[in-house]
Every structure is written in structure tokens, then in C-alpha cells.
Amino acid sequence: TVTLAVTRRDRELLISRPAGTPAPASGSAHIAVDGAATLLFDKGDGRRIRGADDERRAA
Numbered sequence: 001t002v003t004l005a006v007t008r009r010d011r012e013l014l015i016s017r018p019a020g021t022p023a024p025a026s027g028s029a030h031i032a033v034d035g036a037a038t039l040l041f042d043k044g045d046g047r048r049i050r051g052a053d054d055e056r057r058a059a
Helices: 054-058
Strands: 002-006 012-016 046-048
Touching: none
Parallel strands: none
Antiparallel strands: 002 012
């Protein structure tokens, strides 16, 4: 399940959850981000900026 969330500063986050995991459709929410498992993409062209495996490739 993927959810689009918009922050107070109008930043968009796509949040991936296990299928069937309940979550509200609207309203305020809080999230905790696992930085090691985070993937960052450019909003304009969809290019990946940073991925979870970047450090492994650099080693």
C-alpha cells in the first residue's frame, strides 16, 4: 500500500506500508523515518537522488 502525504511545508512523501495496514485517509499524522531504508527522488523528473544502498556501493 502506498500513501501520498503532504507536510505542513507542502513537501510530498510517498509512504509504503505492508498491504492491509490501516491508516487514516486524511487529517494530521506523525511518522518515523528509517533513514537507512529511505529512497529520495527528484519531484521534477523522478530521478533517484539517494537510495538505501548508496553506502554499500561506495564501500
